[in-house]
Amino acid sequence: MFIKAFQRSIGLMQATMLLLASLIVGLSLSAFQIYSVYQQQQQDINEKTRTIIGLSEGGATNAAWALDTRLANEVLQGIIEQPGIKQVEINATLRNENQQLLARLDKEQPDYSALSQWVAQLFFTEKLTLITELTIVNQQQPLKVGTLRVEFDSVHEAEKFVRASMTSLGIILLEALLIGLILFFISQWFITSPISRAAATIEKVDPDELHIDDQKIHVPTMHKVDELGHLLEHTNQLLDRLKISQSKLRHLATKDPLTGLANRTLIKEFLANMIATAQRTSGMVAVIFIDLDRFKHINDTLGHDMGDKLLKYVSIALLRQIRDQDAVGRLGGDEFLLVMPTKAITDVVGMAERILQVLSKTITIDSYELKVNASLGIALYPNDGDNADTLMRCADLAMYKAKEHKTSQWHLFSEEMKLKVEESLALETALSGAIRHHELEVFLQPQYSVEGMRLAACEALLRWRNNGEYIPPQKFIAVAELTGLIGEIGLWVLTETCRIIQRWGDQAIPISVNVSGQQLADESFVNDAIDIVQHYAINPTMIEFEITETMLMQDLDKSFDRLTRLRDKGFRISIDDFGTGYSSLSYLTQLPIDALKIDRSFVSGSEQSSVVLDTIIALGKALGIHVVAEGVETEQQKLALIENGCDLLQGYLLGRPMPVAQFETDCLGFTETGNLVIEGLATQTK
Numbered sequence: 001m002f003i004k005a006f007q008r009s010i011g012l013m014q015a016t017m018l019l020l021a022s023l024i025v026g027l028s029l030s031a032f033q034i035y036s037v038y039q040q041q042q043q044d045i046n047e048k049t050r051t052i053i054g055l056s057e058g059g060a061t062n063a064a065w066a067l068d069t070r071l072a073n074e075v076l077q078g079i080i081e082q083p084g085i086k087q088v089e090i091n092a093t094l095r096n097e098n099q100q101l102l103a104r105l106d107k108e109q110p111d112y113s114a115l116s117q118w119v120a121q122l123f124f125t126e127k128l129t130l131i132t133e134l135t136i137v138n139q140q141q142p143l144k145v146g147t148l149r150v151e152f153d154s155v156h157e158a159e160k161f162v163r164a165s166m167t168s169l170g171i172i173l174l175e176a177l178l179i180g181l182i183l184f185f186i187s188q189w190f191i192t193s194p195i196s197r198a199a200a201t202i203e204k205v206d207p208d209e210l211h212i213d214d215q216k217i218h219v220p221t222m223h224k225v226d227e228l229g230h231l232l233e234h235t236n237q238l239l240d241r242l243k244i245s246q247s248k249l250r251h252l253a254t255k256d257p258l259t260g261l262a263n264r265t266l267i268k269e270f271l272a273n274m275i276a277t278a279q280r281t282s283g284m285v286a287v288i289f290i291d292l293d294r295f296k297h298i299n300d301t302l303g304h305d306m307g308d309k310l311l312k313y314v315s316i317a318l319l320r321q322i323r324d325q326d327a328v329g330r331l332g333g334d335e336f337l338l339v340m341p342t343k344a345i346t347d348v349v350g351m352a353e354r355i356l357q358v359l360s361k362t363i364t365i366d367s368y369e370l371k372v373n374a375s376l377g378i379a380l381y382p383n384d385g386d387n388a389d390t391l392m393r394c395a396d397l398a399m400y401k402a403k404e405h406k407t408s409q410w411h412l413f414s415e416e417m418k419l420k421v422e423e424s425l426a427l428e429t430a431l432s433g434a435i436r437h438h439e440l441e442v443f444l445q446p447q448y449s450v451e452g453m454r455l456a457a458c459e460a461l462l463r464w465r466n467n468g469e470y471i472p473p474q475k476f477i478a479v480a481e482l483t484g485l486i487g488e489i490g491l492w493v494l495t496e497t498c499r500i501i502q503r504w505g506d507q508a509i510p511i512s513v514n515v516s517g518q519q520l521a522d523e524s525f526v527n528d529a530i531d532i533v534q535h536y537a538i539n540p541t542m543i544e545f546e547i548t549e550t551m552l553m554q555d556l557d558k559s560f561d562r563l564t565r566l567r568d569k570g571f572r573i574s575i576d577d578f579g580t581g582y583s584s585l586s587y588l589t590q591l592p593i594d595a596l597k598i599d600r601s602f603v604s605g606s607e608q609s610s611v612v613l614d615t616i617i618a619l620g621k622a623l624g625i626h627v628v629a630e631g632v633e634t635e636q637q638k639l640a641l642i643e644n645g646c647d648l649l650q651g652y653l654l655g656r657p658m659p660v661a662q663f664e665t666d667c668l669g670f671t672e673t674g675n676l677v678i679e680g681l682a683t684q685t686k
Contacts, residue, residue, distance in 0.1 A: 018187070019180045026176025030169045037164045038123065045157065049130050052079055052150060061134040063102060064092040064146025072103035079150060080105045084160075086153040090134075092146040102146070112155045113162075120158035128152040191228070194220045198232055256330040258308055259315035264337075267329030271339045271388040274327075275381055278341060285381040286348040288338040289395035290318070290355065291403070293373040295334035302368060309365050310372065317358045321351065337392065345380070345412075352376050352410040375402040376410035384413045394418070427479050430466050435492055439465055442496045443657040444511070446667050447628060447650045450642045455667055457510040457544070459650065460497045461657045462489070477516075486516045491528055497543065498536040500660055507668065512544040512574060517551035521558065526565045533569075540570030546597065548576045560591055567592040574628065578616060588623060595647075596620050600631025603641070603651070610640070617644050 056079050063072035072090040079088045089104035112120075130150040135142045201217045216236050223229040254266035262270065274285045292314065299307035311334070318328045318336060326340040338355070342348050359374045377399025385391040394413040397420075402411035434440050441463045449456040464471045480486040494513055501508045519525045533540050545566065547559075563573050574595035602613045613629075620627035629641045632651030641649055655667060 018184045019177070022176040022180030022183070023173065026173045029176075030172045033168045033172060034165045037168055038161060041157065041161050041164070045128075045152065048082070048084070049150075052082065052130070053132055053148075056148065057132060057134065060090050060132075060148045061136060061145060063090055064134045065136055067092050067100070067102065069102050073105070076103050076105045080107050084153050084156045085150060086156075087149075087151040089149045090146060091149070093144050099147070107153075109153060109155070112159055116155050116159040116162055119162055120154040123161070124154040124157050128154045128157070194223055194228060198228075198235075202235065259312055259330050261315050261319075261336075262327060262329035264329065264331050267327060267331070267337050267339065268388045268392070270327040270329070271337075271391065274339055274341050275386070275388065275391075278381055284342050285391070286340050286342050286351075287379045287381075287391045287395040288340070288348070288352060288355070289377040289379075289392070289399040290336040290338065291375050291377075291399050292334035292359070293375055293403070295372065298370060298372070306365065306368065310370065313363060313365065314359065314372070318355065321354050321358060337395070348378060348380070349410075352378060356409050374409065375399050377402055377413065378410060379413040384418060424479060427471070427476060428483050431464070431476055431479055431485060432483070434464055434466070435488065440489065440492060441465060442493060442500070442660060444500075444660055444663040444667075445650060445657040446655040446663070447512075447648045448654050449648055450646060455509065456648055457512065458663065458667070459512045459546075459657075460493060460514075462493055462514075463657075481516060481518060484518065486518050487522055487525075490514075490516055490519045491532065494529060494543070495532050495536075498532055498538045501538050501542050502536045504668070508542055510542050510544055510572070512546050512572075514576065515545045515547050517548075520547065520551065520562060526562050529566065529571070530569055541572060544572035544574055544594065546574050546576040549578060556590075564592050567594075574626075588619075588625070593625055595626040595628055597628045597630060598646075600651075603629050603631045603637055604633065613641075614644055617641075617646055620647075621645060 056075050059071065059075040059078075062068070063075055076088045076090060079085060085107060086109065087104070087106050090102045091099045092102050094100055128151070130152070132148045132150075133144055134146040134148055135144050137143070198217050216239065217232050219229050219232045219236075223232070254263055254269075255261070256263045261267075271285070271287065277283065278285050292310075295307065295310065298310060311330070314336070315328075315330065318338065322328055322338065322340070326338065328336060328338045330336050338351070340348070340351065355376065356374060359372055362369050362371045364370070377395045377397065379385065379391045379394035379398060381391055384394045394417070397417055398411045398413040401417065402409055405411065443461045443463050444458045445461060446455055447457040447459065448454065462473060462477075464473075464476050477486070480489055490513075497511050497513055501511060515525075529543075529545075530540075533543065545563075547563070567573055572594040573592055574597050575593055576597045577599040578596045596616060596619075598613060598616055602610075602616070617627050626647040627645075628648040628650060629646045630650045632638050632641065632649045632653050634653060637651075638649060638653060658666065
């Protein structure tokens, strides 16, 4: 815990380092001081020794010469009263050189601490017993008359040393601590605190809000010219550069790079702000969705450079029509959005009429005379919605309504359309949980070979049962594509199809699965399809992907690449609703296609449709591609298709889409042991 705090705080780190440095210096000085105390105490002991000898030697000599025990005791009593003396004695030297003890005194020793005793053993063992010879001068010759023996208390001396050392150590360490604290407070005041304040200011700096506030770090006066001041000044310079960069990035992020108008993000922000203001003032906000009618034709025929110039012209024309309080932006492609606060619907209609008038004029660009019309959809706050997304969506729907009504180029969002939007939103919400709630189901519709009318394959068709009621596919598939759910739903259908084929085992027949444009555009679709098939150990040839012509031609290069990868892995590819899209013969020779599926409109159409039908079948035969006819509903249609050489037939006459269990019963037979057996003629499956 302390280590983490130490690493996170330069103040704590600085205080710790200063205190440690002060303590180390203090301990070093204390060691020197303690050594000085020891030396001084040794000198004191020597001084005490000389004093004792000087004061006691005469009396002790007289006592030893006279063998005077009383005098000897008096002399010893004077010595032993001195502090630090443990034992004293006087011995007399007889004529025969023997020693006679005249007197001895011992002092009772107090209870010393263990530390004092330990120090005494280490440092006070030498020179603590003093023996002095007592002599007199006899006939000009020194005569030894005895000895004076003094034994010092080493523990007493050690205790004095310990007390002196501890006092010295305490004083020095306290001085070191005080010096460390003083240095800490000085550094804290002059260095750490300014750094901490600067760090706190930097932490509060919001890079996303630099354009709103001038967020700069204060440089303390005392640090104007030192290293910290330079650091903070450089940080302020970096913030200024960041502000400039952010301004550029914000411009790039919120402005359309071609026209300079607000992009989708910024125009939505303008709209949201206008709505907030209108809420406070009980006002209205109009949203006008503008779509150029002939832009794609001009872009395709005259080139993208001409298309870009036209978009710039439209942008300038729109900017000239708006007021200061209005805003206009480019959503993408040839779509623009104008938002305006208003007090009356007549102002909005007037704006729409002016825009249509300006855009309907013939203009000249690079010597080309161009005329671009527009379709406008109008939605109002608070009538049609209370947020930016809803209003933009309503205006978009109204614009499509204007395109449908050829007589009018602008359309107001209506209550009827509002009900459809609410229904669509409810459908979208319910569809998002359809897989999780097990509401989706795969139906199968049989396909029969014209040779013997035997069951050859089937098509997997998605059904959604919500609250006990089946929702028509044409109703929810569009919602799934609009919301991006189609990818997840498509993989679920493929997974269920593989489970069905796995359950059928050796009796399995190929199943065709529809693929949406969003799925094919997804880079991960091919790998996902391969992974699912491998997971269920299914032969890829049992899966046929159906792709519509219109979807296929949206990006032919990518379509070719992904379909080729799928076919290389063994999947079969068929073109669904053939004849209703581009019907380009060139792509039929380029793409890896296994089958053409004729749209039902040619099967049940007029005599002219019959000619087209015969042509498609002949084309398929010439290219070696199987031809499948769907929508076969009458016996006459069936016979005509067989006569013209169609390979496979599909339709209500031969079998309606049905649940898997019913398909297995009606089109595939279960034996009593549960094995599947392919049944015979189509007439038996009705």
